Amino acid sequence: MSDKFKNILSIDTSSKILRLGLQFGSDRYLKLNEPVEKSHGQIFIRKIQDILDSAGMKIEQLDAIIVCTGPGSFTGLRIALSAAKGIAVALNIPIVGISLLDIANFKLKDDNSDYKLIMPYIRDEYFIANREDRIFDPDITSTVKINELLDVTKSFPVIAIGLNLENKQIPEISKKFRIIEYDSSDILYLGFEKLSSGYNEDIELLEPLYLKKSQAEINFDKRNK
Incomplete structure (x- = not known):
């Protein structure tokens, strides 16, 4: 590992699971995967402090931050990005974004097949890439709507990432496609590769990957005009 980036925090609030990862001391790693019933905002900052405490670290010791840019929950992604940007600015450290598409591309790097990728959007709607x-x-x-997912699987090989399998309709449909499992170690790895290459996001341009505006985003835009 580069001596420049020994201590890195990764944040993923794109789904109903809060995923935090901490790479520290050159070769040590902690992760937290915790279901979130309501809003990430209710536990997010406290959980970051918890994982830092577990490593015996202070936030000032961070060398970089990696944040998942989705797509996914508008509110969750906004919470993570706001916090990550705030920390990066306060500590004057680099920040990079990793999307679910980046993770899927990484997981399938040795697979030459063409697929359709299903990702969560809002409620019972999904993105297809x-x-x-x-x-x-x-x-x-x-x-597509959840009741249209089965039709998608009939015409093309399908894989999925970030789905909430607790949705009663998803388990039956998911028999028709492959689920990509990932955790904070994947986000840390991909982010570290970016950081090591010298890449650093323009913090003002770093935004969630919104492939389509949700009502929450439309409302947010109106409030900030």
Whole structure:
């Protein structure tokens, strides 16, 4: 590991699971995966402090931050990005974003097949991204209702990432496609690769990957005009 980035915090609030990861002391790693019933905002900051305490670290010792940019919950993504940007600015450390598409591309890097990728959007709607030339393109997406997912699986090989399998309708449909499992170690790895290459996000331009505006985002835009 680069001596420049020994202590890195990763944050993922894109789904109903809060995923935090902490890489520290060059070769040590802690992770937290915790279901969130309501809002990430109710436990988010406290859980960051908990994972730092477990490592015997103070937040001032962080060298970089990696944040998942979704797509996913608008409110959850906003909470994570606001906190991550605040920490990065306060500590004058780099921040990079990793999307669910980045994770899917990484997980399937040795697979030459074309797929459709299912990702959560809002309530019972889902994003569908197409894979072409071994890459999922954020510019080639559509949305479908949960009752349309089965039709998608009939015409094309399908994989999924970030789905809430507690949804009563999902387990039956999920028999038709493959689930990509991931955790904070994947986000840390991909973020570290970006950081090591010298990449650093423009903090003002770093935003959640919104493939389509939700009502929450529309309301947010109106309030901030």
